[in-house]
Amino acid sequence: MEPTLKVRGVSKNYGKIVALDNVDFEIYPGEVVGLVGDNGAGKSTLIKILSGAIQPDSGTIELDGRTVAFHSPADSRQLGVETVYQDLALAPHLNIEENIFLGRERLRSGWTRIFGAVDKTFMAQEAQRYLDSLHVHVPSLKVPVAELSGGQRQAVAVARAAAWGKKLVILDEPTNHLGVEEVDMVLKLIRNVSAQGIPVIFISHTLPHVLEVTDRIEVMRLGKKVASLKTAEANLNEVVSWITGSKEEAS
Numbered sequence: 001m002e003p004t005l006k007v008r009g010v011s012k013n014y015g016k017i018v019a020l021d022n023v024d025f026e027i028y029p030g031e032v033v034g035l036v037g038d039n040g041a042g043k044s045t046l047i048k049i050l051s052g053a054i055q056p057d058s059g060t061i062e063l064d065g066r067t068v069a070f071h072s073p074a075d076s077r078q079l080g081v082e083t084v085y086q087d088l089a090l091a092p093h094l095n096i097e098e099n100i101f102l103g104r105e106r107l108r109s110g111w112t113r114i115f116g117a118v119d120k121t122f123m124a125q126e127a128q129r130y131l132d133s134l135h136v137h138v139p140s141l142k143v144p145v146a147e148l149s150g151g152q153r154q155a156v157a158v159a160r161a162a163a164w165g166k167k168l169v170i171l172d173e174p175t176n177h178l179g180v181e182e183v184d185m186v187l188k189l190i191r192n193v194s195a196q197g198i199p200v201i202f203i204s205h206t207l208p209h210v211l212e213v214t215d216r217i218e219v220m221r222l223g224k225k226v227a228s229l230k231t232a233e234a235n236l237n238e239v240v241s242w243i244t245g246s247k248e249e250a251s
């Protein structure tokens with residue numbers, strides 16, 4: 001099987017700071033890969049490059065075997081890569097279906113289109129279909145997002161990403177600040193996204209969540225990728241020792 005995303009030799013410097021040093025990374029269809037590392041390890045720099053927010057100094061990115069260049073977030077979204085940052089980028093006063101179509105509203109067909117009339121019926125049906133396909137349950141799609149719990153908000157943001165991110169979904173700390181049940185819901189949702197064949201990169205400092213939901217764990221340290229572990233064969237102590245560098249020093 002070919003990887004959906006293949007990153008080779010990506011580097012990024014900020015002046016004298018080496019944020020990423022010759023990093024390789026790949027992810028396959030339906031895979032959930034954890035990206036872990038201590039503060040400053042380079043995780044955010046890598047996902048900002050994949051989401052088009054910043055450009056690498058060197059290296060290549062392939063999506064489905066084609067070399068791509070993401071000059072902006074719009075480029076990466078256009079090619080089916082969606083990133084959910086911690087701020088979620090939801091509009092609190094808009095309801096769930098409006099948030100799912102935010103910035104991608106579907107216009108009505110017919111003459112009302114010239115006035116920019118949006119097709120609310122279509123968007124409501126599609127939003128319901130996305131949420132159902134991911135087994136996300138909310139009381140009503142007409143509820144403003146501001147009235148949802150933190151976990152429900154996260155679920156809406158992830159569902160929106162999965163609806164548009166046909167190639168890859170990147171989640172930055174999606175379980176932060178959530179209660180136990182909400183964490184459970186979000187982790188199940190991640191598996192539901194990957195079950196649709198969409199690979200997911202899961203960035204988190206909460207290693208038990210990473211061990212629970214991922215297939216593979218990529219460990220970064222001081223801008224380098226230092227380990228690639230199969231989650232089924234990994235344990236917490238081992239991941240921690242790669243993160244802190246004690247594993248590298250021992251080997």
Ligand SMILES: Nc1ncnc2c1ncn2[C@@H]1O[C@H](COP(=O)(O)OP(=O)(O)OP(=O)(O)O)[C@@H](O)[C@H]1O
Pocket residue numbers: 014017018019037038039040041042043044045046
């Ligand atoms: N805009 C910037 N200007 C200068 N240095 C930067 C910038 N962005 C990141 N860095 C530096 O690059 C290195 C990697 O940072 P990065 O944010 O990618 O790490 P991280 O693994 O995401 O950390 P955290 O878990 O704290 O978010 C750090 O040394 C950081 O200080």
